[in-house]
Amino acid sequence: MSATTKSPTASDSRTASGSRTPSKAARLLGDRRLPVAVTALLFLLMYLGGLTRYQNFGFTEPQVFLNLFIDNGYLLVAAVGVTFVILSGGIDLSVGSVIGFTTMFTAWLVERQGLPLLVVIPMALAVGAFGGFLMGYVIHNFEIQPFIVTLAGLFLFRGLCLVISKESISISDSSVSSMAERQVSLGIGFLSLGAIISLVVLAVAFYVLHYTRFGRRVYAVGGNEQSALLMGLPQGGTKIAVYTVSGFCSALAGLLFTLYIQSGDPLHATGMELDAIAAVVIGGTLLTGGSGYVLGTLFGVLVLGLIKSLIQFEGTLSSWWTKIATGVLLCAFILIQRFMTTRRKT
Amino acid sequence: MAEPRPVLEMAGIVKEFPGVRALSDVDFRLFPGEIHALMGENGAGKSTLIKVLTGVHPLDGGTITLDGRSVRITSPLQAQQAGISTVYQEVNLCPNLSVAENIFIGREPTRMGRIQWKQLRRQAAELVERLGLDIDVGAPLSSYPLAVQQLVAIVRSLGTGTSTGGGEGPGTKVLILDEPTSSLDRDEVLQLFALMRRLKDEGVAILFVSHFLDQIYEVCDRMTVLRNGTLVGEHMVRDLDQVGLVQLMLGKAMGQLDELHDQQLHSHAGETLVRAEGLGRTGGIAPFDLEIRKGEVIGLAGLLGSGRTELARLLFGADQPDSGKVSIEGRQVSMSAPNDAIGAGVAFCSENRKSEGLVPDLTVRENIILALQASRGWTRPIPVAQRDELVAKYIKALDIRPANPEARVGQLSGGNQQKVLLARWLITQPKLLILDEPTRGIDIGAKAEIQKLVVSLSEDGMSVLYIAAELEEVLRLSHTIGVLRDRRLVAQIPNGPEITTTRILETIASGEHQ
Known part of the structure; x- marks a missing residue:
């Protein structure tokens, strides 16, 4: 298609009266919620598949479902942060390193410096948010591609891990383990504190993206940054804020990861930014920005988590199959997105 | 007749760029409830004047008075707040958001920081309805054609003056429309004009820039003509005919345009250069047969989106045909990529x-x-x-x-x-030159030169496929006129004295040639 001015919509829907309602089919295909529905459906099918195949191996326990949230809470929080960034048309590669750094930072302060956990938590969150803010500041003020700036962030935070310690630090502090073991019973099973926090983060993110001016600006900047500027929106501030949110979420994910694994290690969460990005994309958010839902990200994370569970239940497969399945899914979803966006244009 | 007080007065405006004096001592005034055309060739200073007014460029001299008060405008945002809104040729909105959101983003109605979606949609719907537009404000902007997006941009710009938008009348005093019609077709232009007239009745002063003289005469009340950065004059549209206007803009007589009429149309019996048989592409254009002889100018007429560009792109190999074949000078060519076409002597000037x-x-x-x-x-x-x-x-x-x-x-x-x-x-x-809207958005002098060039190229034996939105242009230059309608080549009419724009329009409208 050469230009939007010549798109068939321009001629097909033209009528003398000036009424221009797109056809129902076109609307359905163009509906931005469709990818989320597709991912949710995929999750449901995979889950049903698991139910039938492993029904005699305990897959039918509701706790198996709840474990998806417990085992992937940190990934969900990180992916929510990445959703903000990708919606705004950017990318954040520093997520995994910030998570790794937070585990080291927390373990070091609690174990080696003897600081109480409740003091360490706000410090870790502040460091992560400040790191995100700095990257956003550089991206906006020096007009550098987010890919490069956050790549620098990736190396920087991973390097800082090693500055703290080259060895992993296991946490024996009782406040940490008691917090990690805290469970909330739901009748049919239980959720860990980390899982609850991740769901709260998801709900807050949904509210922010859909019911605040800031959230709508994220979509506007991702839709067309130049237009957002000319519409008088504070596009620079929005971009900086988005990376700050992502940095904050990464640090929070790091704290949840620390609780989950009860140690700090310079190599923790290596490459997790890619899992987070994959979850966001599988959840139906367009990498070009401006289109997607944080709820889709939840399903993206659940699908990735379910793949892991299924492979564990299968028993004979090596864990590398998780990566292969993720790769295949990611590829399929990007193709679906491509198909949908070209459909929307024509 | 006593004139009312102008809402905007610019006096002695001077703007200099390194080495160039873009505006020297230009006066301009705008009255409430009028549509005022700013005329001039490209480079006459129209854009500069608008940019000075909207705060994109700082002033080097002169004063701006808005509503009787002297103002200094230093940024587009400040211009908006002062009640001067601009809608540009390119639609500066976010296609991924809904129409309602595009109208209100940045000033959504909120309660305790929470966006009131119902109120927002209702206000947007009211605003749209009050302006007599039929747009579903809940639909994403991208589901609408460019023309409607342009209307939405205008609706948005009207709301910017008030705190919540809508409510009691627009806060916009001055609305600047910079070439809003250049990519719209006839129906869409009419819709835009209807909106402009409505706003004019509400007392908004509209500054309208367009290259289409007919449109100026259709909708404007008054015009200011610039040439080379100086003011030539301010006239009521009804007092100045088109020939007079063009002479003012060019500063010379119309001779060069008239020449063209005498040059056109000598008979062409050159041999076949390009022959397309059953060439077509699903979703692009229905299969068509077309023969282009050496030295022939074929004009394509049809509405925007009728398949003119798609036909040309097939001949150039920019899109892959689903059916049919093309031969050039008797040899069949596979047009699978522009490179093949270039190799075969086809050139394509994109729009x-x-x-x-x-x-x-x-x-x-x-x-x-x-x-x-x-x-x-x-x-x-x-x-x-x-x-x-x-x-x-x-x-x-x-x-x-x-x-x-x-x-x-x-x-x-x-x-x-x-x-x-x-x-x-x-x-x-090249042997065949495809020109897709070569005269769009350029001034009348350059237009005439390009048209003359086409005539002389054809005399030298080059074939030309000419696409233009203005029928007069197609009619003046072409030996054969291909008429497109709804992505179908419906007629190929040999040009002659009896062919008029009305005949072509009838063919476009009815889909058949009598």
Whole structure:
């Protein structure tokens, strides 16, 4: 298609009266919620598949479902942060390193410096948010591609891990383990504190993206940054804020990861930014920005988590199959997105 | 008759750019409830005047008075707050958001920081309805054609003056429309005009810039004419006819346009150059047969989106045909990529000269030489002397201004950019030249020159496929007129004295040629 001015919509829907309602089919295909529905459906099918195949191996326990949230809470929080960034048309590669750094930072302060956990938590969150803010500041003020700036962030935070310690630090502090073991019973099973926090983060993110001016600006900047500027929106501030949110979420994910694994290690969460990005994309958010839902990200994370569970239940497969399945899914979803966006244009 | 007080008065405006005096001592005034056309050739200073008014460029001299108070406007945002809104040729909205959101984003109604979606949609729907538009505000902006998006942009700009938008009347006092019609078709333009008249009745002062003289005469009340950065005069539209206006704009008589009428149309019985049989592409254009003879100019007429560009793109191999075949000079060619077409002697001047044709950061010389170098391959550079000679020849032949091969193309005016693009293809000496809207958005003088060039190229034996939105243009230049309707080539009419724009319009409307 050469230009939007010549798109068939321009001629097909033209009528003398000036009424221009797109056809129902076109609307359905163009509906931005469709990818989320597709991912949710995929999750449901995979889950049903698991139910039938492993029904005699305990897959039918509701706790198996709840474990998806417990085992992937940190990934969900990180992916929510990445959703903000990708919606705004950017990318954040520093997520995994910030998570790794937070585990080291927390373990070091609690174990080696003897600081109480409740003091360490706000410090870790502040460091992560400040790191995100700095990257956003550089991206906006020096007009550098987010890919490069956050790549620098990736190396920087991973390097800082090693500055703290080259060895992993296991946490024996009782406040940490008691917090990690805290469970909330739901009748049919239980959720860990980390899982609850991740769901709260998801709900807050949904509210922010859909019911605040800031959230709508994220979509506007991702839709067309130049237009957002000319519409008088504070596009620079929005971009900086988005990376700050992502940095904050990464640090929070790091704290949840620390609780989950009860140690700090310079190599923790290596490459997790890619899992987070994959979850966001599988959840139906367009990498070009401006289109997607944080709820889709939840399903993206659940699908990735379910793949892991299924492979564990299968028993004979090596864990590398998780990566292969993720790769295949990611590829399929990007193709679906491509198909949908070209459909929307024509 | 006592005139009311102008809502906007600009006096003695001076604007200088390094080496150029873009505006010298220009006066301009705008009355409430009128549509005022700002006229002038490209480079006359229209855009500069608008940019000064909207705070994009700082003033170098002169005063701006808004509503009787002297104002200093230093940024677009400040202009908006003062009640001056601008809608540009390109739609500056977010296609991924809904219409309602596009109207209100940045000033959504909120309660305790929470966006009140119901209220927002209701207000948007009211605003749209009050302006007599039929738009579903809940639908994403991208589901609407460009014309409607443009209307939405206007609706948005009206709301910016008030705190919550809608409510009691627009806060906008001055609405600037900078070439809003250049990519709209006739129906869409009418819709825009209806909206403009409605706003005018509500007392908004509208500044309208358009290259289409007919549109100016249809909708405007008053006009100000600029030439070379100076004020030529302010006239009521009804007191000045089109010929008079053009003479004011050009500063010379219309002779060069009249010449064209005498030049056109001598009989052409050249042999067949291109023959397309059953060529078509699903979703692009229905299969068509087309024969282009040597030295023939074929004009394509049809509404925007009727398949004109799609037909041309098939002939150039830019899109893959699903059916049919093309032969050039009797030999069948597979048009699977533009490279094949270029090899066979077909050249294509795209309508989007900025995005698809020229490289704005390269010089005039580099842009001209691009296609020729590409056809030779990078292993055989063109000798410097030969290159400079060729470039100089075409700069002269097409009268590209400034005649400086080192100038960066991005700094040239629209008409001159178009000429550079033409030069690039002419230098490869094509057998068939496809021109897609070559005169869009360029001034009337450059338009005439490009049209004359087409006539002389055809006399030299080059075939031309000419696409233009203005029927008069197609009619004046073409030997044969292909009429398109709903992505179908419905008729091929040999041009002659009895063919008029009305006949063509009837064919477009009815889909058949009597």
